Amino acid sequence: MKIVECVPNFSEGRDRKTIESIAEAISSSPGVVLLDFDPGYDTNRTVYSFVGEPEHILTAACNAVKRGTELIDMRFHAGAHPRIGACDVCPFIPVSGVDMDECVELAKKLGKFVGEKLTIPVFLYEHAAASMERKNLEHIRSGQYEGLRDKLIKPDWKPDYGPSEFNDRVRKTGATVIGARDFLIAYNININAKDRALACEIANAIREKGKTVIDEKGKRIHLTGTLKQCKAIGWYVDEYKRAQVSINLTNYHITNLHHAFEAASVEASKLGVRVTGSEIVGLVPKKALIDAGLYYLKKQGQARALSEKDIITAAVQSLGLSELELFQPDKKIIEYRIRAKDLLAAMSLEDFTDELASKSQAPGGGSVSALAGAIAAALASMIGNLTYKKKKYQAVWIEAEEIAASCFRMKDQFLKLIDEDTKAFKRFMSIVSQKKKTAPKEERENHALSQALKETIQVPYEMMKLSQKLLTLLEKMIKIGNTNTLSEMAVSAHMIKTALHGAHYNVLLNLKELSDVHLKKRLIEETQNIVQEADPVLHMLIEELEKKMKPQRDGES
Secondary structure (H helix, E strand, O other): OOEEEEOOEEOOOOOHHHHHHHHHHHHOOOOEEEEEEEEEOOOOEEEEEEEEOHHHHHHHHHHHHHHHHHHOOHHHOOOOOOOOEOEEEEEEEEEEOOOHHHHHHHHHHHHHHHHHHOOOOEEEEEOOOOOHHHOOHHHHHOOOHHHHHHHHHOHHHOOOEOOOOOOHHHHHHEOEEEEEOOOOEEEEEEEOOOOHHHHHHHHHHHOOEEEEEEOOOOOEEEEEOOOOOEEEEEEEEOOOOEEEEEEEEOOOOOOOHHHHHHHHHHHHHHOOOOEEEEEEEOOEOHHHHHHHHHHHHHHOOOOOOOOHHHHHHHHHHHHOOOOOOOOOHHHHEHHHHHOOOOOHHHOOHHHHHHHHHOOOOOOOHHHHHHHHHHHHHHHHHHHHHOOOOOHHHHHHHHHHHHHHHHHHHHHHHHHHHHHHHHHHHHHHHHHHHHOOOOHHHHHHHHHHHHHHHHHHHHHHHHHHHHHHHHHHHHHHHHHHOOHHHHHHHHHHHHHHHHHHHHHHHHHHHHHOOOOOHHHHHHHHHHHHHHHHHHHHHHHHHHHHHHHHHOOOOOOOO
16 A cells, blocks of 8 residues: 655644644545644644545645645744744655655645645755755745745745745745655653763764764864764653653664664663663654564564564564553554555455355455465465474575565465455446446546456456465475475465466456457466466476375385
């Protein structure tokens, strides 16, 4: 699932009616989840946070900026926080399945809407900035709203979108800064001391902009700290009766939770104190915890082909995230906050088979084929886990563990395809049932029907390719794996065969309706080649495994 977070900051933190109206503009936009909005009276500013897929996020952002600039009048605004406009800043942040380039495109599309449709000056910043001079938000916001008239006169400050003059409209709305940035994790590390100075020492040592010192010439210089993309300070929290190292991880792909925790632990030990645990303030992307969990599992010499839940539990326990307050993944992990509640893959076996047995055409054979693939991948992973750390198989521990981890990831991919297959079929049938004969709409409807049909073909085609990759891994695992798992090896092979052929049947059936002759020919050839390559391997593996499992008669050797 592609997930983007948008965090617009509006220059209103006191008028509850305006604050809630902007929140309503976001939450009523389809396909997004408003995670939080936090008004500050002294700053006279409210920060909103919402997530969703890219197209839905863009719509919600447009709706929010439009509503906010209608309701907020900058001529009467005052507050402690720097600001340049009604919607002061609006960043897009990649969370899952989305890269920074896609967020930059969202920023540009929103900028175009705000500049051209709402006639508000727009400056792009961070990754969306057209030049280095405009990357920094503070630089763009210098002079604030009160200096905007003079700023717009200067050629160097021509907006990226919207008007360059301080007209009556701009006088009311100010300007807006829009961009794309990395996800920021607010992370606090606890130490077993009350002395704030100790926490400051640790913070100075680990943050990118390290300790400030005076050189021989009396000049102040900043030493470089241990961690890149890390900001940190030390403070004392009376509620907890302890000091903390308060950290902002500005790019967790470079410096993640476990990097900060380990570095702080090293520095704490130098000062005679100990890191006891930590806390995440706000929400966190799932990947950040998965990466931390995998790090600690490897450090402990444990197999990493575990469920997502077990990997996250390893991260929570190793980082001490529940020391101050119980860490609840469903409330703290972004992807869990917005995941669909009606996924087939999340059903119990009883509910899934009941749904399968009903009159509904979906889920059907395609989803069952994906389930077979998931079972095959899980069994292959199990074989690897039962081989890893067994003394008899020490020579292949590393290979077995790597294959097991790859198969486990494939298991998740197959599970996703259970729902993707059903969704694609339902989209296709919805268009078929709604298709009307009216001439003006016929061409558009035929195009939509064609695209929906291609989706119903694409999902089982991807399933076939994934089955082919899994077969390659299973073949390797059978050669090195624990011989006590012969039956699991054979069942996995049979399940791959079911997944592969079941997906092939779906491709062939849907290809009958496809009007694109060239695409049809290519897919027929490609899918037939996959089957023709896989079937002999499957036959050979199953035959060999059956021979090994076959009981010997008395007297045979």
